[in-house]
Amino acid sequence: QVQLVESGGGLVQPGGSLRLSCAASGGINTVGWYRQAPGKQRELVARISSSGSTNYADSAKGRFTISRDNARNTVYLQMNSLKPEDTAVYYCNGNVYSGERFFNVWGQGTQVTVSS
Numbered sequence: 001q002v003q004l005v006e007s008g009g010g011l012v013q014p015g016g017s018l019r020l021s022c023a024a025s026g027g028i029n030t031v032g033w034y035r036q037a038p039g040k041q042r043e044l045v046a047r048i049s050s051s052g053s054t055n056y057a058d059s060a061k062g063r064f065t066i067s068r069d070n071a072r073n074t075v076y077l078q079m080n081s082l083k084p085e086d087t088a089v090y091y092c093n094g095n096v097y098s099g100e101r102f103f104n105v106w107g108q109g110t111q112v113t114v115s116s
Contacts, residue, residue, distance in 0.1 A: 001025060002025055002026065002096050002098045002103045002105055003024070003025045003096070003105060003107070004022055004023070004024050004025075004031075004092050004093070004094060004096065004105050004106065004107035005022070005023045005107060005108070006020060006021065006022050006090065006091065006092055006107040006108065006109060006110040007020070007021050007023070007110060008020040008021050008110060009090060009110030009111045009112045010111075010112070010113070011113045011115065012082055012112070012113070012114055013114070013115070013116050014082060014083060014084060014114055014115075014116055015081060015082065016082050016114070017078070017079060017080045017081075017082065018079050018082065018112060019076055019077070019078045019079070020033065020076065020077040020079070020090055020092075020110060020112075021074055021075075021076055022074060022075045022076070022077075022092035022094070022107060023072070023073065023074045024073040024074065024075075024094065024096045024105075025073075025096060025098070026073060026096050026097045026098045027070075027073060027096070027097035028050075028068075028070075028073055028075070028094050028095060028096055028097065029049070029050040029094070029095045029097075029102065030047060030048070030049045030050060030094060030095060031047070031048055031068065031075040031092055031093070031094030031095075032044055032045075032046065032047035032048075032092065032093050032094065033045045033046050033047070033066060033075075033077045033090060033091070033092055034090070034091045034092070034093060035086075035088035035089065035090045035091070035112075036088055036089050036091070036109075037085075037087060037088040037089075040088075042091070043057065044057055045057050045059075045060050045064065045077070045090070046060055046064055046065075046066040046077060047066070048066045048067070048068050048075060052068065054066050059085075059086075063079065063080050063081045063082075064077060064078065064079050064080070065077070065078040065080075066078075075092060075094070077090070079112070082112075082114045083114060084114045084115060085114075086112060086114050087112060087113050087114050087115070088112060089109040089110070089111050089112075090109065090110050090111075090112050091106055091107050091108075091109045091110075092106075092107045093105070093106050093107070
């Protein structure tokens, strides 16, 4: 089954850190982390290409770091200095290789709650 599986979400106090993981069932090229807060549209947080180049939303710059481990087919999102406004469901999206082609896949999401 072609899939992306997120993990690592949870409840954290303001100023705290979390590391999210996105594990793919096969090889991956560009992968992005997105988030969706209640009542808001889903937005891109960070993206990493197959070569390792990255881009970030303004809200994530300086606090979040996206990285990848190609041997493990996994992409990470290290989130530091978390704020209450970072509270959302975080999703990863990417192209997963299977059967000689890539499939664009969304993960099921992981909840991040920043609250004291």
